[in-house]
Amino acid sequence: xxxxxxxxxxxxxxxxxxxxxxxxxxxxxxxxxxxxxxxxxxxxxxxxxxxxxxxxxxxxxxxxxxxxxxxxxxxxxxxxxxxxxxxxxxxxxxxxxxxxxxxxxxxxxxxxxxxxxxxxxxxxxxxxxxxxxxxxxxxxxxxxxxxxxxxxxxxxxxxxxxxxxxxxxxxxxxxxxxxxxxxxxxxxxxxxxxxxxxxxxxxxxxxxxxxxxxxxxxxxxxxxxxxxxxxxxxxxxxxxxxxxxxxxxxxxxxxxxxxxxxxxxxxxxxxxxxxxxxxxxxxxxxxxxxxxxxxxxxxxxxxxxxxxxxxxxxxxxxxx
Numbered sequence: 001x002x003x004x005x006x007x008x009x010x011x012x013x014x015x016x017x018x019x020x021x022x023x024x025x026x027x028x029x030x031x032x033x034x035x036x037x038x039x040x041x042x043x044x045x046x047x048x049x050x051x052x053x054x055x056x057x058x059x060x061x062x063x064x065x066x067x068x069x070x071x072x073x074x075x076x077x078x079x080x081x082x083x084x085x086x087x088x089x090x091x092x093x094x095x096x097x098x099x100x101x102x103x104x105x106x107x108x109x110x111x112x113x114x115x116x117x118x119x120x121x122x123x124x125x126x127x128x129x130x131x132x133x134x135x136x137x138x139x140x141x142x143x144x145x146x147x148x149x150x151x152x153x154x155x156x157x158x159x160x161x162x163x164x165x166x167x168x169x170x171x172x173x174x175x176x177x178x179x180x181x182x183x184x185x186x187x188x189x190x191x192x193x194x195x196x197x198x199x200x201x202x203x204x205x206x207x208x209x210x211x212x213x214x215x216x217x218x219x220x221x222x223x224x225x226x227x228x229x230x231x232x233x234x235x236x237x238x239x240x241x242x243x244x245x246x247x248x249x250x251x252x253x254x255x256x257x258x259x260x261x262x263x264x265x266x267x268x269x270x271x272x273x274x275x276x277x278x279x280x281x282x283x284x285x286x287x288x289x290x291x292x293x294x295x296x297x298x299x300x301x302x303x304x305x306x307x308x309x310x311x312x313x314x315x316x317x318x319x320x
Contacts, residue, residue, distance in 0.1 A: 012148045013124045015058040016051045018044055019114045019224065020071065020131035021090040033067075033074060034132075034284060036293050038301060039309040043283065043293070044131040047140075048079055049310055051127070054140035055148075058084040060121045061131075062114045065089050078311050090117040096237075099244045102251050109240075110254030111224060116240060119233040125151050128226040128257075134293070135160065135225050136279025137305070143227050146275060151229075157261075158227035159187055161274040162281045164196075164203060165217035171286040173197045173205075177222030177258030178215065179274065187265060187272040190222060192256040220274055222258050223281055235264055 033042055048059055059079060063071055072087065079085050090108045092101050094117065108114065115128060125147040129135060139160050150156045159179070167176060174197075179190040193215075196205045202217040239260040247253035264270045284290050301308050 012151045013058070014056045014144055014147055015060060015122055015124055015126040016048070016056040017060045017062065017115065017118045017122065017126055017128045018047065018131050019062050019111060019128065020044065021062050021064045021067075021108060021114055021117075033071065034290065036284070036290065037297050037306075037310060039312070041297075041310050042074075042131075043134050044075070045078065045310050046134060046297070046306065047129050047131070048083070049306070050135070050137040050140045051129075051144075052083060053137060054144040056083075056127065056140070056144060058086070058124075060086045060088060060118050060126075062088055062090050062117050064108070065091065082311075086121045088117050088121050090114045095244065095248075096241050099248050102249055105251040109243075111257040112236060112240060112243075112255040112260045115257060116233065116236055119230075119236075122230055122233075125227070125229050128224060128228065130224045130283075133223050133225075133281060133283040134296075135223070135281060136277065139225060139277040139279045142275050142277055143225065146273065147227050154229060154231045155270040156273070157229070157232065157270055158273045158275050159190070159220075159222055159261075160225040160227075160277050161220035162223050162277065163217070164215060164219045164221045165201070167221055167223060167281050168196065168198050168203060169285050169289065170198070171288045174285055177224075177256070179220045179222065181220060181274050185274055187261075187274050189265065190258045190262045190272075192258050223283075224257065226257070226261075227275075232270075235269060236260055239263055 035041065036043055037045060068087065068089065090113060092105065092108050127143050143158060143160055146158045161179065164176060164178065168174060173195040175192065175194040176196055177190045178193050180188045182188045193205045196203050203215040204212050207213050240255055243255045261272060265272060282293055282296055284293055300306050
C-alpha cells in the first residue's frame with residue numbers, strides 16, 4: 001500500500017471536514033446555525049468539541065458564499081483559538097471544464113460535490129461529518145483510532161454506521177445511504193434512498209417505479225460520518241465528471257457521496273470498514289425536532305458528558 005500524507009514516525013495528524021453548506025429546505029432555515037445548547041451552542045459545536053477530544057487538530061468548514069460571513073462570526077471566535085481552521089466554499093458553478101449549471105438550478109450538487117470543495121484544504125487522513133447531526137464522543141474516538149491505524153493504507157476508508165431505525169423522524173421522510181455489510185465487517189454496497197419513512201418496527205420507501213419497498217430497520221446507514229485519505233479525491237473527481245455527463249442538465253440531481261463510494265467499492269478501487277458506535281444519533285431535519293434535540297443535549301450536560309457552557313471550559317483534552 002502507498003503512504004498517506006500526515007503519517008510520519010507513528011504520529012498521525014487528523015483533519016475533520018464539516019459539511020455546512022446545506023440550505024435546510026425541509027427545516028425552513030439554517031439548521032447548522034440553530035442554537036440548541038444551554039449557552040446557545042449549535043450541534044456542530046459539540047462535533048468540534050468531541051473531535052478535538054478525540055485528537056483531530058484541524059477543522060475544515062465547507063460553506064456557501066451567502067452564509068460565510070455569518071458563520072465565521074458565529075463559529076470563528078469559538079473554534080479558531082482551539083484548532084487550526086480553514087473555510088472553503090461549495091459553489092454551484094464549481095464544475096469541470098465543459099459543464100455549466102442549468103439556469104433554473106439554485107442549490108449546489110450534493111454531498112459528494114461538497115467534499116470535493118475541500119480537496120485543496122486537506123493533506124492528511126480526515127473525517128467527514130454533517131454540521132447539523134449529533135454523532136457523540138465515542139463515534140469520533142472510534143473514527144480517529146481507525147484513521148491512525150490505517151494512515152499508511154491507501155484506499156482503506158471507514159463509515160461510522162448507525163442503525164436505520166435510530167435515525168428516522170417522527171415528522172416526515174428522510175434520505176439515508178442504506179448499507180449492506182459483508183462477513184468481515186466491510187461495506188458491500190451502499191445506496192442512497194430518499195423518502196424513507198417509519199413503518200411499524202421498520203421503514204419503507206418508494207423505488208424508482210413508485211412501488212413501496214420495505215426495510216427491516218436494522219440496516220447500517222450513512223449519516224455522512226466517514227473516514228478517508230486524500231487519495232479519495234482523484235476518484236471522487238472522476239465520479240463527479242461521470243455524474244455530470246448524465247445529469248448536468250437536471251436542476252435537481254445530486255451527487256451523493258454514498259453513491260460515489262458505492263461505485264468505487266463495486267470496482268474494487270477502495271474498501272470501507274463499517275465502524276459500530278454505541279452512540280445514538282440525533283439531528284434537526286424538521287423544525288419540530290428542535291425541542292427533542294435541546295432536551296437531549298440538556299440530558300448529556302446533566303450527566304456530565306459536556307460542560308454547561310461548552311467553550312467556557314478548558315479546551316478539551318486531545319487524544320493521543
